[in-house]
C-alpha cells in the first residue's frame with residue numbers, strides 16, 4: 119500500500135524511515151547535552167523555538183515530503199515536543215485522540231512521532247487502533263493518574279484493545295497519525311530511555327477557535343488563510359530571548375489545553 123492509502127485506511131502509517139540511525143543518535147546526544155545543561159525537556163511545547171536542531175528535524179525535506187503526502191501541499195508547523203520515558207519508569211499514555219483539546223476548527227492535521235531511541239513493546243512504543251480516526255471525536259474523561267504523561271490524564275474508556283497494533287520503531291523511524299486516531303503507550307520496562315520526537319503539522323485552514331493568540335509557521339506551500347502569527351525558530355540552543363518568548367508560548371498552550 120502507498121503511505122497515503124495506508125494512512126487513509128488505518129489513520130496512521132508506520133514505520134517510515136525518516137533519518138538514519140547515526141543522525142538519530144546525533145540528535146539524541148544534542149538533546150541529552152541540553153538536558154545536562156538546562157534540565158528536563160520532557161513534554162515541553164514549541165521546542166523548535168528553543169533548539170535549532172529540533173527546528174531542523176521538524177522541517178527536514180524528507181519529513182515534509184511524507185507530511186505532504188498525508189496532509190497536502192500546504193503545511194504549517196504547529197508544535198514540537200520531546201516525549202521521554204525514563205528507563206524502568208511507570209510513565210504511560212492513556213487511550214486518547216490528539217485533537218480533543220487543541221481547539222482547532224477542522225481535523226486537517228497529522229502528527230509525527232520519531233524515535234530517538236528504540237521504541238519497542240518493552241520500552242513503551244505507541245499502540246494505535248486502526249480505523250479509529252473515522253469515528254470522529256470520542257468522549258474523554260480527565261483522570262488524576264500522575265504516571266500518565268498527558269496534561270489532563272485524558273482517557274477514552276472501553277477501547278477494544280484487541281484490535282490495537284503495536285508500532286515499534288528503530289531510531290530514525292517514525293509513525294504518522296491522524297488527530298482522531300486512538301493511541302496509547304505502556305510504561306518503559308527497558309534499560310534505556312524511550313525518547314520520542316513528536317511534531318504536529320496542520321493545514322493552514324485549521325483555525326484556533328479558543329483565542330486569537332495561537333502561533334504556527336508555514337513550512338511548505340502557501341497559506342491562503344492567515345490564521346496564525348509565525349513562531350520564531352531557534353537559531354541556536356536555549357538563547358536568552360528565545361527562552362523568554364518560549365515561556366509565554368508554553369503558558370498559552372497549557373492554558374488552551376486546560377480550558378478546551
Ligand SMILES: O=C(O)CCC(=O)C(=O)O
Nearest residue numbers: 201211216231303314316
Ligand atoms: O509518546 C508516547 O508514548 C505517546 C505520544 C502521543 O500520545 C502522541 O504522540 O500523541
